[in-house]
Amino acid sequence: MLGEHPHALRLGEYLHYRWTGEAPAERVTDDPSTWCPFWDWDPAVLARNLELLGRAGRRDALSVLARLVNHPDERVRSWVVLALREDGTVAQWAHALSYLGDPREDTAPVLDALTRGVELDRIEEVAKHILAMESPPLVALKWAAAQVGEAFPADETATDLARLRPQLVEVSEPIEEPFSDTHPYxxxxxxxxxxxxxxxxxxxxxxxxxxxxxxxxxxxxxxxxxxPEAHWKPPAVPREPAEPLALPAINLVRPRQIGPDGPVVSPLGVSGHYGLPVEGYVRAAEQGVNLFFWEPNYATLTRFMTRLSPADRRGVHVLVGTFEADPVKIRKDVERALRNMKLERISIFLIFWTQSWQRITPDVRSELDRLKADGLVQVYGLSTHNRGIARDAIIEGWNPVMVRHSAAHRKAETEVLPFACERGTSVLTFNNTCYGRLLDPSFRPSDCFRYTLNTPGVSACFTAPSNLEYLEENLNALRNPELADEVRERLLKRGEWMYREDTVFRKTVRSEV
Known part of the structure; x- marks a missing residue:
């Protein structure tokens, strides 16, 4: 039996759907704005709000902060962990630990950040508090039980351990072979x-x-x-200088301009997300691609850019963005990108993953204008999954705008793209294959890119291949843009199925309860 735990009930609903095809009934979901007075759906804004609270404000809000301890954004988690370490009571620590039990998330890094370097006296105090609770949350009980014999002797909590024995059996780990005499334990x-x-x-x-x-x-x-006072460092290993790259003249296919006074680019760009080898970017350029998508951890794309001559670098255009909501940090992101890729100017700069207009404060907009006036950015805009924000951004004159669009996510075709067509806004699309989940043997992978590029209002999109084979297939959408009607129908049928599956999965297995 799955039991009565909310996550277990939602999992049961999903399994029932998989077996019967019957969609689960709608349930009321938890809205964080009802219990968190400084909540914002945009993680950058929420992190900024936590910073502005100051230490005293965070201390007063620890009962609320405990519920954010496993927030998906590291910046938010860091403020929560800091507040707990600085001012958290044992009860607040126990409260926070109870939220680290979601089996869908990797909570080990959060637990490590919370407890690393903390005095064993405090660990002991928190663990004993949890063990003394009448019915401690299972995840907190599991952590507290692990401290027995490590932070304090078992006989100091013998009564509580005996009382909690039934629950401890439920959270106990499988019995393992005993450690050898040389093991640290x-x-x-x-x-x-x-x-x-x-x-x-x-x-x-x-x-x-x-x-x-x-x-x-x-x-x-x-x-x-x-x-030790001096930290050990590995000896420096000299790096061999990389051979310079020479690009051929890039002959654009169906070029289009992105934004007012923006770059003229190929309709299909290449992202470095999955570590395409350097020769892949060269091959893309040979086939008419001059648009690339970069983030700081895209190592192969960085190497490609830095191996180009200054003249060749001026012949390609890189889209760069920021996840920050602070003008100083945004400028640092721009300067880092320029420095890492040896660029003179960023062609397209976006405020990434905008989930709230609170992200775009007047000082942020002013900083974007200054970056453009300083010649560090050619054109700026924003990207978002939120179609309402994308529509409003177009109406308010943001250009370009980047949104999700695929055969499985088509609402942008009625809620966003008509406004772009009306106002001449450049729209970039992403997630055209839904991270590969949309793909099906009944059509080619490149058909996913043909679909979005044949949609009125779409200016360009990005592919993120991991190897040369995937790159060649997706470049076919650039060379052969037509999408046959029968292929389009198969693609849409697959998209409708995937959207239905994702919706049920999100409302059950992924639901916050």
Whole structure:
């Protein structure tokens, strides 16, 4: 049986749909704005709001912040963790730990950030508080039980452990083979007060921080006092200079201008998201592509750009963006992109993943204008999954605008693109294959790009191949843009199926409860 846990009930609804085809009934979902007074759907805005609260404001809001401890955006999580570490009570720590039990998320990094370097006395206090609760949340109980024998002896909480035995059986890990005598866990368990004193006085005798942490606990000294003053660094290894690249003249196919006074580009751009080899970008240029999509971790695209001559770099156009909501940080993102790719100017700069107009404050808009006036950005705009924001941005004169569009996500065709056609706004589309989930043997992968490029109002789109084979297939949409009616019908049929599947999955398995 799945039990009565809300996530289990939603999973049961999804399985029922998979077996019967019957869509689940609509349920009321949790709206964070009802319990979080500084909430915003845009993570950059929410992080900015948390920063503006100041330490005192975050301390006063810790009961609310605990519910954000596993927010998907690292900036938000960092403020929550900082507030808990600085001012959190044991009850607030326990409250936060109870939100780290979603099996759909990797909570280990959050738990590590929360507890790393914290004095064992505080870990002990929080763990004992949880064990003393009448019915602690299972995830918090699991964490507290793991501290028994590590942060404090088991006999100090024997009564609570006996009372919680049924729940502990539920959260216990599978029995594993015992550790060898040389394992850090075994060495830590075997520590005597005398040996612990030796390690504290000479930490270089031990290679495991786990053992040293146990020694510092026994000797009642802070663990950071055992750290060496000078951190070890690996010896520098000289790097061989990369061979320069020479691009042929790029002959554009069906070129179009992006934004007012913006660059003239190919309708199909190439993203570096999946690490396409450097020769792939060269091949794309040979086939008429002069538009590329870059983020700081796109290593192969960075290498491609830096190996070009200054003249060749001026012949290609790179779309760059920012996830920030602060003018200073936005300028730093621009300067970093220019520096990393050795560019003189960014052709297209976007405010990425805009989920709220609170992201675009007057000082942010002024900074974008200054970046353009300073010659660092040729044209700027915004990208969003929110069709209402995209429509309003077009109406308010933002140009270009970037939105999701595919055969599975077609609402932009009625809610966004007609406004772009009416006002002459350049629209870039992304996620045209739905990260590959839209693909089907009944049509070619390149048909996904043909579909969006044949939609009125779309100026350009991006493909993100991981290898040369995928690149060649998708470039076919550039060389052969026509989409046959029968192929279009198969593509739309697949899109309708995928949209229905995704909707049910989102409302059940992925639902916040």
């Amino acid at each position: 075994s060495r830590a368990a075997a520590l005597t007060p005398a040996r612990a004193k030796e390690l504290v006085e000479n930490p270089t005798q031990e290679t495991s921080w786990f053992v040293l942490a146990r020694a510092s606990k026994l000797c009642r000294v802070p663990i950071w006092s055992l750290a």
